[in-house]
């Protein structure tokens with residue numbers, strides 16, 4: 868089943884540009900891709916908003932400052948999601964953005 872894609876190549880480029888850690892590291896892009904794959908599987912089963920699943924997968928660890936203990940990384944990811952949204956880097960209605968923020 869298809870779902871509307873919210874991640875565009877230029878958005879992923881922007882996320883990568885500011886990512887502080889190893890792109891291929893423990894919490895880098897391969898992890899995000901796995902979160903996306905498993906998130907779609909679970910999200911379809913429970914009727915989740917798959918746009919939120921997709922954005923969460925590629926944003927939730929994007930603000931990590933290290934691979935170990937970084938308890939504020941989720942809050943920073945939520946702030947970053949709002950920053951990107953305010954600059955029209957992805958389209959999402961207010962209620963779905965609130966879900967994304969809560970998930971981060």
Ligand SMILES: [Fe+2]
Pocket residue numbers: 894898902927928
């Ligand atoms: Fe993660």
